[in-house]
Amino acid sequence: MKILLVEDDSATGRHIVKGLMSQGHTVEWLQDGRDAMAAGLDRSHDVLVVDRMIPGLSGLELVKSLRSASVRVPILFLSALSGVDDRVEGLEAGADDYLIKPFAFSELIARLDALARRPPISNVKNKLSVGDIQMDLVARTVTRSGQRVTLLPREFSLLEMLMRNEGRVITKTMFLEKVWGFNFDPQSSIIETHISRLRAKIDKPFAQSMLHTVKNVGYVLDASR
Amino acid sequence: MQAVSPLRSAATRLAMVYMALFVGASLAVNVFAYRMVMQFLDDRVNSSVMERYREIASAFEEGGTAGAVKMIESHGPAIKAQETLYSLSDPKGQMIAGNTKLSDVRPGFSILQPSDQHGSRSHYKLFSAQLGKDTLTVGISYDNVKDLATVILVNFGFATVIIISIGMIGSVVLARRNRSRLLSLTRVAHAIGDGELSKRLPVSPRMDEIDILATEVNVAFKRLDLSVSALKQVSADIAHDLRTPITRTFLALEDAANAVSADEMREGIEEAQGELRLITGTFDALLRIVQIEARSRTAKFALFDVGAIALEIFDIYELVAFDGHRHLSIDADRGPYIILGDTDLVRQLLVNLLENALRHTPTGSQIQIIITHDGTSVSLTVADNGPGIPSENFGRVFDRFYRGDPSRTTVGSGLGLSLVKAIADLHDARIELADNRPGLIATIQFLATSKRAEYFGVQPN
Numbered sequence: 001m002k003i004l005l006v007e008d009d010s011a012t013g014r015h016i017v018k019g020l021m022s023q024g025h026t027v028e029w030l031q032d033g034r035d036a037m038a039a040g041l042d043r044s045h046d047v048l049v050v051d052r053m054i055p056g057l058s059g060l061e062l063v064k065s066l067r068s069a070s071v072r073v074p075i076l077f078l079s080a081l082s083g084v085d086d087r088v089e090g091l092e093a094g095a096d097d098y099l100i101k102p103f104a105f106s107e108l109i110a111r112l113d114a115l116a117r118r119p120p121i122s123n124v125k126n127k128l129s130v131g132d133i134q135m136d137l138v139a140r141t142v143t144r145s146g147q148r149v150t151l152l153p154r155e156f157s158l159l160e161m162l163m164r165n166e167g168r169v170i171t172k173t174m175f176l177e178k179v180w181g182f183n184f185d186p187q188s189s190i191i192e193t194h195i196s197r198l199r200a201k202i203d204k205p206f207a208q209s210m211l212h213t214v215k216n217v218g219y220v221l222d223a224s225r
Numbered sequence: 226m227q228a229v230s231p232l233r234s235a236a237t238r239l240a241m242v243y244m245a246l247f248v249g250a251s252l253a254v255n256v257f258a259y260r261m262v263m264q265f266l267d268d269r270v271n272s273s274v275m276e277r278y279r280e281i282a283s284a285f286e287e288g289g290t291a292g293a294v295k296m297i298e299s300h301g302p303a304i305k306a307q308e309t310l311y312s313l314s315d316p317k318g319q320m321i322a323g324n325t326k327l328s329d330v331r332p333g334f335s336i337l338q339p340s341d342q343h344g345s346r347s348h349y350k351l352f353s354a355q356l357g358k359d360t361l362t363v364g365i366s367y368d369n370v371k372d373l374a375t376v377i378l379v380n381f382g383f384a385t386v387i388i389i390s391i392g393m394i395g396s397v398v399l400a401r402r403n404r405s406r407l408l409s410l411t412r413v414a415h416a417i418g419d420g421e422l423s424k425r426l427p428v429s430p431r432m433d434e435i436d437i438l439a440t441e442v443n444v445a446f447k448r449l450d451l452s453v454s455a456l457k458q459v460s461a462d463i464a465h466d467l468r469t470p471i472t473r474t475f476l477a478l479e480d481a482a483n484a485v486s487a488d489e490m491r492e493g494i495e496e497a498q499g500e501l502r503l504i505t506g507t508f509d510a511l512l513r514i515v516q517i518e519a520r521s522r523t524a525k526f527a528l529f530d531v532g533a534i535a536l537e538i539f540d541i542y543e544l545v546a547f548d549g550h551r552h553l554s555i556d557a558d559r560g561p562y563i564i565l566g567d568t569d570l571v572r573q574l575l576v577n578l579l580e581n582a583l584r585h586t587p588t589g590s591q592i593q594i595i596i597t598h599d600g601t602s603v604s605l606t607v608a609d610n611g612p613g614i615p616s617e618n619f620g621r622v623f624d625r626f627y628r629g630d631p632s633r634t635t636v637g638s639g640l641g642l643s644l645v646k647a648i649a650d651l652h653d654a655r656i657e658l659a660d661n662r663p664g665l666i667a668t669i670q671f672l673a674t675s676k677r678a679e680y681f682g683v684q685p686n
Binding site: 190 | 501505506508509512513516525540541542544545548549569572573576580583584641
């Protein structure tokens with residue numbers, strides 16, 4: 001995909017550009033807010049990665065201006081501002097996601113993937129299916145190979161998130177934010193615990209395992225592995 | 226520091242204005258008094274002239290012109306001394322009796338100037354009227370009155386000079402006192418501005434407006450002092466507490482650089498990454514604490530059920546505790562437990578208390594979440610039956626970077642409970658630690674909704 005990166009720190013910028021390009025993406029890298037505004041108005045990018053503290057125009061102003069100009073491209077804030085309200089402020093300005101520096105590159109990739117391939121909001125589905133797993137979002141039931149699997153509400157939410165992002169890695173912090181509503185990182189391994197329960201119900205009784213651990217990054221649901 | 230010149234001083238200006246008003250008022254009073262005295266003296270002279278006149282007039286009524294002449298002559302000493310003038314003249318203007326020839330005097334009272342006579346430099350008050358066909362004029366020396374008036378005027382002049390002098394001295398003294406007071410305030414304020422934050426403005430026991438202002442400013446300085454020392458403490462803590470993980474990172478990277486195999490190198494790098502994650506986590510927690518402490522109180526407050534939050538978190542942690550071979554239970558059946566607060570922060574508060582209990586208890590321990598409420602408060606309690614904390618350390622566990630284990634080798638930043646305290650303080654909630662014999666009981670007591678709503682001026686919906 002074509003990514004617009006707005007980052008004024010050369011070392012960080014170079015690193016991100018190199019990483020994204022090695023993943024096969026095209027990257028346009030700008031260091032000034034005003035230049036980024038002009039580039040963003042082209043609407044030629046699939047996703048924007050914006051640092052909050054950039055010269056010319058602050059990241060917050062840039063995103064607000066782009067949104068008020070009806071630019072609907074997914075935007076991810078990449079910021080060292082990690083305060084209680086900074087995140088909320090960023091999302092309220094119109095960004096779709098907020099990643100705090102320092103970050104693991106795998107985390108950035110996972111989030112960009114989730115953002116860029118996010119289905120349009122109008123495309124609401126009542127049923128999800130990955131491999132032989134079927135999920136009914138209305139009846140809130142799950143079957144695998146036709147067999148009913150009983151899940152607790154939170155296990156259901158975990159699986160729903162994995163199914164919606166089939167084949168893409170979901171990181172622990174993404175789970176924490178989206179499923180638990182935690183905007184902080186608890187020390188305990190709560191994700192590992194709940195994933196292992198889910199795995200015991202959805203994978204263990206069946207021949208093929210679909211819920212895979214990506215070491216040091218997160219989890220992925222993939223029927224083809 | 227800028228010194229104000231005495232002339233530009235507000236105190237001097239004020240004193241000058243007051244003095245001008247004072248001198249004006251004293252002049253007005255003096256003029257009024259002078260006029261009153263003069264009027265009074267004039268009346269007295271008039272009545273004594275009239276008295277002399279009537280004496281002669283009654284002699285005339287009894288003995289005619291001869292009687293009047295006799296009466297005039299009987300005033301011998303007065304005639305000689307010329308303190309009193311008499312002049313009885315016939316219609317042709319010839320003096321019949323008296324000591325001074327006075328003609329063309331108009332009837333009634335008048336004043337005789339020295340220039341109108343020969344050989345006398347005195348002023349006289351005259352009264353002139355007809356006695357039959359003749360004209361009688363009586364006069365009394367006016368010089369006493371004139372002298373008295375001069376004395377009075379001189380006196381008034383002196384009085385005014387004295388008033389002005391006293392006023393001047395007073396205003397200079399007042400201005401100087403005010404100036405020196407303000408100067409000492411300015412000096413202290415300047416010292417504080419230069420970083421001597423422990424200094425305070427002087428406050429006198431009079432508690433006048435300057436003292437009240439100084440007291441208020443002192444309160445502000447005290448807060449500033451506290452937050453600056455807190456900041457210094459944090460900086461020192463960071464410098465000290467991050468040194469250890471930074472050293473470990475350094476060593477791990479050194480190992481990686483000197484590694485003989487790719488695996489060994491990867492191991493070193495991964496270890497360094499883990500340490501860096503710890504450092505970042507510490508920074509985040511610190512930043513969060515500072516931001517919560519600095520937060521405006523009601524910014525994101527809403528009414529919510531602590532019981533629901535606790536159940537949700539219990540739901541998440543029950544299995545975590547189970548996997549760690551501890552037993553977690555919850556007692557929150559008599560809800561709702563409505564408080565006014567920030568949901569996200571209260572969620573984190575409970576998570577931190579739980580994480581703390583999970584981390585500092587041995588396997589097999591029981592951990593309980595208990596929520597209770599009475600009319601005035603909602604209490605959120607996390608109790609465990611682990612080793613607990615010695616009660617003499619209760620006061621210190623909320624300090625930043627405090628850890629029961631002095632070697633600091635256990636996991637965690639030592640900031641979890643500081644964050645709990647910051648969140649509790651933001652909610653005006655009371656934290657209480659108690660001994661569970663064995664174990665620790667941590668209770669956070671929130672004010673009940675109605676009380677809190679009252680306190681924050683928010684209407685419960």
